[in-house]
Amino acid sequence: MKKHNFYAGPSILPEYTIKNTAEAVLNFAGTGLSVMEVSHRGKEFVAVMDEARALFKEILDIPQGYEVLFLGGGASTQFCMVPYNLLNKKAAYLNTGAWASKAQKEAHLFGEVVEVASSKDANYNYIPKGFSVPEDADYLHITTNNTIYGTEIKEDLDVNVPLVADMSSDIFSRPVDVSKYALIYGGAQKNLAPAGVAFVVVKTDILGKVDRPIPTMLDYRTHVEKGSMFNTPPVLPVFAALQTLKWLKQQGGVAEMQKRNREKAALLYDEIDRNKLFKATVTNHEDRSLMNICFVMNEEYADLEKEFLDFATQRGMVGIKGHRSVGGFRASTYNALPIESVKALVEVMQEFERKH
Amino acid sequence: MKKHNFYAGPSILPEYTIKNTAEAVLNFAGTGLSVMEVSHRGKEFVAVMDEARALFKEILDIPQGYEVLFLGGGASTQFCMVPYNLLNKKAAYLNTGAWASKAQKEAHLFGEVVEVASSKDANYNYIPKGFSVPEDADYLHITTNNTIYGTEIKEDLDVNVPLVADMSSDIFSRPVDVSKYALIYGGAQKNLAPAGVAFVVVKTDILGKVDRPIPTMLDYRTHVEKGSMFNTPPVLPVFAALQTLKWLKQQGGVAEMQKRNREKAALLYDEIDRNKLFKATVTNHEDRSLMNICFVMNEEYADLEKEFLDFATQRGMVGIKGHRSVGGFRASTYNALPIESVKALVEVMQEFERKH
Numbered sequence: 137m138k139k140h141n142f143y144a145g146p147s148i149l150p151e152y153t154i155k156n157t158a159e160a161v162l163n164f165a166g167t168g169l170s171v172m173e174v175s176h177r178g179k180e181f182v183a184v185m186d187e188a189r190a191l192f193k194e195i196l197d198i199p200q201g202y203e204v205l206f207l208g209g210g211a212s213t214q215f216c217m218v219p220y221n222l223l224n225k226k227a228a229y230l231n232t233g234a235w236a237s238k239a240q241k242e243a244h245l246f247g248e249v250v251e252v253a254s255s256k257d258a259n260y261n262y263i264p265k266g267f268s269v270p271e272d273a274d275y276l277h278i279t280t281n282n283t284i285y286g287t288e289i290k291e292d293l294d295v296n297v298p299l300v301a302d303m304s305s306d307i308f309s310r311p312v313d314v315s316k317y318a319l320i321y322g323g324a325q326k327n328l329a330p331a332g333v334a335f336v337v338v339k340t341d342i343l344g345k346v347d348r349p350i351p352t353m354l355d356y357r358t359h360v361e362k363g364s365m366f367n368t369p370p371v372l373p374v375f376a377a378l379q380t381l382k383w384l385k386q387q388g389g390v391a392e393m394q395k396r397n398r399e400k401a402a403l404l405y406d407e408i409d410r411n412k413l414f415k416a417t418v419t420n421h422e423d424r425s426l427m428n429i430c431f432v433m434n435e436e437y438a439d440l441e442k443e444f445l446d447f448a449t450q451r452g453m454v455g456i457k458g459h460r461s462v463g464g465f466r467a468s469t470y471n472a473l474p475i476e477s478v479k480a481l482v483e484v485m486q487e488f489e490r491k492h
Numbered sequence: 493m494k495k496h497n498f499y500a501g502p503s504i505l506p507e508y509t510i511k512n513t514a515e516a517v518l519n520f521a522g523t524g525l526s527v528m529e530v531s532h533r534g535k536e537f538v539a540v541m542d543e544a545r546a547l548f549k550e551i552l553d554i555p556q557g558y559e560v561l562f563l564g565g566g567a568s569t570q571f572c573m574v575p576y577n578l579l580n581k582k583a584a585y586l587n588t589g590a591w592a593s594k595a596q597k598e599a600h601l602f603g604e605v606v607e608v609a610s611s612k613d614a615n616y617n618y619i620p621k622g623f624s625v626p627e628d629a630d631y632l633h634i635t636t637n638n639t640i641y642g643t644e645i646k647e648d649l650d651v652n653v654p655l656v657a658d659m660s661s662d663i664f665s666r667p668v669d670v671s672k673y674a675l676i677y678g679g680a681q682k683n684l685a686p687a688g689v690a691f692v693v694v695k696t697d698i699l700g701k702v703d704r705p706i707p708t709m710l711d712y713r714t715h716v717e718k719g720s721m722f723n724t725p726p727v728l729p730v731f732a733a734l735q736t737l738k739w740l741k742q743q744g745g746v747a748e749m750q751k752r753n754r755e756k757a758a759l760l761y762d763e764i765d766r767n768k769l770f771k772a773t774v775t776n777h778e779d780r781s782l783m784n785i786c787f788v789m790n791e792e793y794a795d796l797e798k799e800f801l802d803f804a805t806q807r808g809m810v811g812i813k814g815h816r817s818v819g820g821f822r823a824s825t826y827n828a829l830p831i832e833s834v835k836a837l838v839e840v841m842q843e844f845e846r847k848h
C-alpha cells in the first residue's frame with residue numbers, strides 16, 4: 137500500500153534526495169567509497185559543502201553581508217547560541233508556542249528577557265499582533281512557523297530592532313526577504329535534510345558585540361571563519377541537504393513551493409471546514425500554517441477520534457496523530473509532500489464522513 | 493581498482509554498516525519510508541535508539557551507574573560541555589596533542605586549569621608519564637588516542653580524581669575498564685558511525701555538582717533524563733552506529749578488535765622500521781597508536797615524499813597523507829580496516845623501496 141508521509145519532522149524528503157543519498161552511501165562522487173567514510177577535508181566533500189552554501193544563498197536570494205552555516209546539534213542548540221552571541225543586556229521574545237517558549241527560556245541565562253506578546257492563553261492557536269518591541273532590545277526572536285500548534289507568520293515583519301527567526305519548519309516554503317532578518321536558523325529535518333544538521337543564516341556584522349567569552353563551538357564567528365568546517369560537519373546530512381537544494385532549484389524555487397503549498401493547504405483546510413466531523417484548531421485564517429495543519433473532531437463526534445486515526449492509518453496515512461498538547465490530528469504538508477497525498481487524505485476524511 | 497581507506501576520520505566503516513544503511517535510506521524497518529524521513533518518536537526509531545544504547549553498554553561492558561548518550565555537535569562540543577558540567581574550581585588536563593589542547597582551552601572559560609604534563613616540546617611524539625594530579629582537581633582530562641600525532645594511552649590510568657577521556661579515535665578498539673572513568677566521550681566518525689553524532693558515557697552521580705546555570709542542551713542531565721531524545725537526535729548516524737555495534741558483537745567484540753588491531757599495527761610498524769626509506773615519528777614503542785600510524789621519509793630520502801604519495805595513491809591507497817603538523821604519512825587502521833589493506837600498503841612500500 138502506498139504510504140502518505142505526514143510526519144511533522146523528521147519528515148518527507150524528495151525522492152531525488154533519497155535516491156541520490158542511497159547511491160552515495162554506496163559510492164560517493166565516484167570515489168568507490170561511501171559518503172559515510174570519506175574525509176570532510178577531501179576535495180569531493182569540500183565541493184559538496186561549497187555548493188550547498190552557494191545554492192542555499194541563491195535559492196533564498198540572500199544578500200551580501202550574510203553567511204550560511206551548517207552546524208550540528210539541532211535547532212535546540214540555537215536556542216542558547218542566539219543569546220550567547222547576541223544578547224548583551226535585553227532581548228525580546230514573541231511567545232507563539234512550545235518552541236518559541238523554549239527558545240525564550242534559554243535567553244534568561246544571559247540577560248533580561250521581555251516577552252512582547254503571547255498566545256499561551258488560547259493554547260497558542262493564534263499569532264499575537266500589534267505588540268511593541270522595546271527600542272533597546274538587542275533583538276526580537278520569533279518562531280515563524282509553530283510546528284505543534286499550526287500557526288504561521290507568513291510575512292516578514294518590520295521591526296525596530298534586529299530580527300531573529302526560528303524557521304525550522306517553514307524554511308524554503310516561501311520567498312523570504314532576508315534583509316529584514318539579522319539571523320535565521322532552524323533544524324534542517326523538515327524541508328531540507330535528514331535530522332543531524334541545523335542551518336544558520338547570519339548577518340555577520342551583528343556578531344562580536346557581546347562582552348561575555350563564548351565557548352569556541354558556540355561562537356558563530358568560529359563557523360563563519362571556517363566555512364562550517366571548524367570541526368567535522370555532519371557529512372551525510374549536508375550531502376542530503378545539497379540534494380534537496382538542487383531539487384528545489386529544478387522545481388522552480390521558493391516561489392513555486394509557495395504556490396504548491398498554498399494549493400495543498402487550501403485543499404485540506406477547505407475539507408476540514410466543510411466536513412461535519414472535523415474542525416480546524418486555528419480559526420483565524422490568516423494565522424493558519426501552510427506547513428502543519430491541525431484539526432480535531434467536532435464536539436458531537438469527539439468519540440470518533442481513535443476510530444478515524446485507525447481508519448486513516450489503514451489507508452496509508454502516516455504521522456497524522458496530533459501533538460499531545462493539541463490533540464486530534466496534524467497533517468504536515470512540507471515542500472516534498474505531493475498534492476496527491478493531500479487528496480488521498482481528503483478522500484479518507486470524506487469516506488469516513490459517509491460512514492457516520 | 494580496489495581502494496584501501498586509510499582516512500583518519502570520517503573513516504572506513506564496516507561493509508555491514510554501509511549496506512544496511514543504504515537499504516534503510518530506501519526502506520527503513522519495513523515502513524516503506526526512508527530512515528531520513530521518519531519521526532524520531534515513531535516506534536521503529538525508538539527501538540533503534542534503545543538497542544544502540546543497550547549494545548553500546550554490553551560491548552563496552554559498562555557497569556551500573558553509567559548512562560550512554562548520543563548527541564549532535566561532534567566531539568568539539570564536548571570540549572566545552574565537560575567543563576560546563578564538571579568544573580567547579582579547578583581542572584587538570586594532560587596535553588598530548590592538538591585535540592587535547594583544544595579541550596584544555598575551553599576549560600579556561602570555566603575555572604582554573606592545571607596542565608599536569610605536556611609533550612608539546614617534542615611535537616607531541618610521546619605520552620608524558622609520571623605526572624601528578626592536584627588532589628583538589630574536579631577531574632583530569634586525557635585524550636587516549638592522539639589522532640594527529642599517532643600516540644596512544646593504551647591502558648586505563650589509575651588517578652586520584654575523576655577521569656574524563658576523549659576516546660574519539662580509539663573507542664571500541666580495545667576492552668576498557670569503564671569503572672576507572674567518570675566520563676568518556678568522542679565523535680563517532682572513526683570507529684562507530686558517519687559524522688554527525690557524538691557518544692558520551694557518563695557516571696551519572698558526577699553530575700549536578702557545579703554552581704553555574706547550564707543551558708539546557710549543554711546540560712548532560714537533560715539528555716540522561718530524556719534518553720538522548722530531548723530534541724531530534726541525528727537519526728541516520730544513530731541508525732548507522734547501531735549497525736556497527738551489531739557488527740562488533742558478531743565479530744567477537746572489543747577483545748577481538750584489540751587482537752586484530754595489534755596484528756595490523758605490528759605489520760605496518762615493522763615494515764616502517766625495516767624499510768630503509770621510512771621511519772616512524774613515534775619512537776617510543778609503548779606510546780605508538782594502534783589506530784593512527786604516522787611515518788615520514790628517512791632524511792636521505794626526504795625528497796621522495798611527494799613521489800611516494802603519488803605512487804601509493806595510484807595503487808589504491810586513500811587518505812595516507814600525514815596531517816600538516818606532522819608531515820609525511822598517516823595510515824589509520826581503525827576496526828573496520830581489513831588486514832588485507834595493511835598488507836597492500838606494506839607491499840606498496842616494498843615495491844617503492846625496490847625502485848630506489
Ligand SMILES: Cc1ncc(COP(=O)(O)O)c(C=O)c1O
Pocket residue numbers: 145209210211212213235279281282283284302303304305322323324723724725
Ligand atoms: C519550530 C521548531 N523549532 C525548534 C525545533 C527543535 O529542533 P531540534 O529537534 O532540531 O532541536 C523544532 C522541532 O520540531 C521546531 O519545530
Ligand SMILES: Cc1ncc(COP(=O)(O)O)c(C=O)c1O
Pocket residue numbers: 367368369501565566567568569591635637638639640658659660661678679680
Ligand atoms: C581525538 C579527537 N578529539 C576530538 C576531535 C574533534 O572531533 P569533531 O570533529 O567531532 O568535533 C577529533 C577529530 O578528529 C579527534 O581525533
Ligand SMILES: [Mg+2]
Pocket residue numbers: 232233234235236281282283284285
Ligand atoms: Mg510550536
Ligand SMILES: [Mg+2]
Pocket residue numbers: 407408409410411412413414415416
Ligand atoms: Mg468541519
Ligand SMILES: [Mg+2]
Pocket residue numbers: 588589590591592637638639640641
Ligand atoms: Mg591529536
Ligand SMILES: [Mg+2]
Pocket residue numbers: 763764765766767768769770771772
Ligand atoms: Mg625504516
